[in-house]
Amino acid sequence: MTKPVALNNLPVKNTVAGHYGRFVHGERSTLAFWEISEGAISPMHQHPHEQITYVAAGIFEMEIDGVKYELLQHDTLVIPPNALHGGRAVKDCKLIDSFCPVREDYR
Amino acid sequence: MTKPVALNNLPVKNTVAGHYGRFVHGERSTLAFWEISEGAISPMHQHPHEQITYVAAGIFEMEIDGVKYELLQHDTLVIPPNALHGGRAVKDCKLIDSFCPVREDYR
Numbered sequence: 001m002t003k004p005v006a007l008n009n010l011p012v013k014n015t016v017a018g019h020y021g022r023f024v025h026g027e028r029s030t031l032a033f034w035e036i037s038e039g040a041i042s043p044m045h046q047h048p049h050e051q052i053t054y055v056a057a058g059i060f061e062m063e064i065d066g067v068k069y070e071l072l073q074h075d076t077l078v079i080p081p082n083a084l085h086g087g088r089a090v091k092d093c094k095l096i097d098s099f100c101p102v103r104e105d106y107r
Numbered sequence: 108m109t110k111p112v113a114l115n116n117l118p119v120k121n122t123v124a125g126h127y128g129r130f131v132h133g134e135r136s137t138l139a140f141w142e143i144s145e146g147a148i149s150p151m152h153q154h155p156h157e158q159i160t161y162v163a164a165g166i167f168e169m170e171i172d173g174v175k176y177e178l179l180q181h182d183t184l185v186i187p188p189n190a191l192h193g194g195r196a197v198k199d200c201k202l203i204d205s206f207c208p209v210r211e212d213y214r
Contacts, residue, residue: 007181026185029207031159052138074114078133098205100136
């Protein structure tokens with residue numbers, strides 16, 4: 001995928017209730033664009049991928065390794081590999097997550 | 108860096124004329140937030156990192172391996188490791204780039 005792709009032309013995956021994701025995959029990394037509905041819950045989970053989250057819009061309560069943070073618009077957070085994390089959209093959210101390596105499960 | 112950091116609290120690096128970047132680094136990857144002034148030029152360059160570019164705002168003309176693309180708002184583009192690339196801000200831009208591995212040169 002070395003040609004540009006408009007976000008709206010990427011298929012949307014409804015991975016978890018209220019979570020709508022679009023994904024751009026390289027060979028080594030994935031950039032994910034989420035729209036998450038107010039009140040939707042991301043169940044606690046972990047993965048070997050490093051994740052960096054950016055809140056493009058909204059408010060997201062993120063719990064990581066037992067600590068809760070209220071992420072506001074334009075907040076960033078590094079989620080280390082295998083860290084247990086999850087959360088809840090306090091308001092409708094747009095999140096951008098980078099993952100390294102590729103999220104093969106989102107292909 | 109496992110605590111949230113607001114984008115505005117990250118230091119700004121003026122890496123190239125008209126290019127203002129903020130960087131969030133993990134252990135394996137970097138998420139970069141650029142503001143690029145209209146007319147500013149990113150000289151052709153290459154790096155071993157995979158890059159995924161997202162145009163949050165503006166228009167950016169990207170040349171990659173000899174082919175030019177006009178990237179519009181919400182366009183995405185995977186730049187493979189070592190691909191020769193560069194460009195020009197046709198309009199004021201906000202770009203988000205994920206890099207894997209970490210851009211140590213931006214620390």
